[in-house]
Amino acid sequence: MVAQSLASLLQRASIDDHEEVIQSCNAVLAKSKSDLKTQHIKVVALIKLDRYEEALKTFEAGGDTLKKRAGLEYAYASYKCGKLEEATEAVTNVAAGRGASHLEAQVLYRAENFKRAAELYEQLSQDTTSHSHEVNDLNINSWATDAQLQWKGQPEYVRHDRLSREDLESFETTYNAACLNMAKGAFKQSEILLNRAQNICRTSEDLSAEDKDAELLPIMVQQLYVLIRLGKLEEAEVLLQDISVDNISELSTKKIARNNIVLARQTTVNPFILYKALHDTPDAINNDRLFEFQDRDLVGNSHAADLxxxxxxxxxxxxxxxxxxxxxxxxxxxxxxxxxxxxxxQAEGQTGQKALSKIAPLLERRPTDLGLLLTVVQLYVNSGNTTSAITAIERTLHSLEESISETDQSTRFNPGLLSVLVSLYQLEGRKVQIRTVLAQAAAYWRVKSEPPVSLLRAAAASLLHSEDRADLTTAGEIFRALHQQDANDRVAIAGYVASQATLNYEQVESQLDRLPEVSDLVGDIDVSALESAGVSPSASSAAAAAAAFAGARKRAAGADDRAHKRVRKSRLPKDFDPAKKPDPERWLPIRDRSSYRPKGKKGKQRAAALTQGGPVSEKVEESPAQQKTGGSNAKKPKKKGKR
Structure with missing residues (x-):
């Protein structure tokens, strides 16, 4: 009875100090541990004081009844402690409401389900008439979610593209927009936005000096990364003087800051200093842990230092x-x-064939390890052995093909893995294999709910080069499905027309008007400018150009060339007269010239014997060697001497 009166009194009381609330609740719970209302009041006070671990202990003591009564508080405490599965389950069981939607979006963001989080923020942003105070926060959070979608490799779900005037007035929104540009690789634009975010934060009248310092630290850490990527190491060194890592409270931000500082100072000269610096900050835990793409990069840097x-x-x-x-x-x-x-x-610092001799046997024991496979393929390609690289991928695909697991089949037709194989086929000119692989992948993905558009487009384009009518029909079906998904996809329309033009022209004749005219496509192209800039020639033109270039540098010596060629006087005969035309037969032996006249009896006989139509002498018929030595079979005369 006393406990009930105390709980009733506590509900009517107005205590501003949350510590006093907790003390009063503890006094009630000491006499009645199962007082549900008092337990609820206590967890709210603990959450107000950021004592989330104690709040969860109170929930565990209260059991499922308290978790159900204070579902929103339980979800929030679990979220702050990094227990995302419990938080997700709790928030989904809470009755629908705007507060629950906000918390669900936060939990999904932390759980890296950015697509669903973006959808919730979009829904909340559509109803801001009676919640105008939420507009700025929603805008900040939606920009942050889009940045994470870009980092995660899901740019198709990014909603924001350009900053509005109102966005540029908030340093949080400007900062998140800079992060989005970083994820896109637009580091120059990121640098401009980060500088603006810094200026807005420094001149803000709503923040105290301590709050400004706390907000500026993560901005400068990101700015340091951008400067490193832009190669502005001198500017990065200047910025380092303003970054105090010890003042960063969040372990995740501190770890990123230390990593960027190490890279900016180029301590790779001494790998042991680099190793120590990268392992100096402990890993973040609970709700402060790194996101997947951040953790992946930092783990990679750590292992690189270990190597x-x-x-x-x-x-x-x-x-x-x-x-x-x-x-x-x-x-x-x-x-x-x-x-x-x-x-x-495993390679122990070796490269090339030595590394392959140690790594390739591992692939035989782990044929479905894609990371190991791609490493082996890269080593083969670097050594110029594309055939072995193709064999390695085909062996892995064959292992996956024999599996009945849906996950294995999805990996078997993974667009990234197949793009590597297709690229290797292209290097060896295997057009038939390319068409076969893409056709098989298209057949698998066409029946899935979210097929990869890029792979289907590549497969359909490859089938257009086939002479088989069935392949052309399949290409048409794929392009038609792509057009149904996106009515503005001109590639799909053009592909569908190309596939059906030879099969059923009347069926696609109506689609021709939707394609742009060739003259419109090339109307703004300056051909002269392209030629002056350098147009890549075809193989035949390149060969002709190379021959012409070689001829320009080294030409065959002709009569005219010799006439104009400058000859040193030391090489000219003493009686040389430049006005006199040289004898055209001067390059022939004297006896072969038309002006040659033999002298003497023997010379006249030899000339007569060589005259065409003259009498033939048996002696002349003999070869010069036989005339001189008597033939190869002639016996040499015995030397005279004593027997």
Missing amino acids: LVQKYEGIIRSTSKSLSKRATPSTDASTNLLSVYNAAA
Whole structure:
């Protein structure tokens, strides 16, 4: 009875100090541990004081009844402690409401389900008439979500493109827009936006000096990364003087800052200093941990430093342990990166054929390890052995083809893996194999809910070069499906027309008007400018041009060339007269010239014997060697002497 009166009194009281609220709740709960209302009040006070771990302990003590009553608070405490699965389950069980949607979007963002988070922020932004105070926060969060979508490799879901005037007035939105440009690789634009975000933050009248310093640190850390990517190391060195890593409270931001500082100062000269610097900051935990793309890059930098200091055995043990906990085959970038560093450690600093002799046998034991496969393929390609690279990929695809697992089949027709194989086929001119591989992949993905458009487009374009009517029909079906997904896809329209033009022209005749005229496509092209800039010639033209260029540098000597060629006087005969025409037969032996007249009896006889139509002498018929030596079979006369 006393506990109930205290709980009732606590509900009517207005206490501003949350510590006093907790003390009062503890006093009530000491007499009645199962007082649900008091437990609810206590967890709210703990959350107000950012004591999330204690709030979760209170929820565990209260059981499922308290979790159901205070579902929103339980979801938020779980989210702040990094227990995202519990937070997701809790927030989905909470009755629909604007607060629940905000929290769900935050939980999904932290769980890296950026697509769904972006959808929720879009929905919340559509109803801001009665919630005008949320507009700025929603805009900031939606820009941040788009940046993460770009980093995750899902640019098709990015909604923001240009900053509005209102966006440029907020340093948070400007900063997130800079991050989006960084994800796109537009570092020059990122540098401009980060400078603007810094200026807005420094001149803000709504922030205290301490708050400004806290907000400026992550901006400068990102700016340092951009300067490194732009190669502006001198500017980066100047910026380092303003970055105090020890003042960064978030471990994730501190780890990124230390990583960027190490790269900016180029401590790779001494790999042991680099190794120590990269391992100086502990890993972030709970809700402060790095996102996947950040963790992947930092783990890669860490393993690269390990390789530099020759910690081969340690890398092999750590990567093998991590890989044993992950499913294979996997198209996950982090998993495959671990395989790459595992292979590098196995090679022990060797490259080329020596590295292949150590890594290739591993692929026979782990044929579905894509990271290891791509490492072997790269080594083969670097050595010029594309045939062995193709054989390695085909062997892995054959292993996946025999599996009945849907995951294995999805990996078997992964667009990235097949693009590597197609590129190798192109190097060897295997057009039939290219068409076969792409056709098989298209047949697999066409029945899926979200097929890769780029792969289907490549497969259909490849089938257009086939002489088989069935292939042309398949190409037409693929292009028609792509056109149904995107009515403005001119590539799909052109492909469909090209595939059906020889099969059923009347069916596609109506589509011709939707294609642009050739004159419109090339109307703004300056042919003269292209020629002056240098147009890549065809093989025959290139050969002719090369021959002409060679002829211009080294021409065959002709009569005219000799006439104009300058000859040194030391090489001219003493009686040389430049006005006198030289004898055209001067290059022939004297006896072969038309002016030659033999002298003497023997000379006249030889000339008569060589006259065409004259009498033939048996002696003349003999070869000069036989006339001189009596033939190869003639016996030599015996020397006279004593017997």
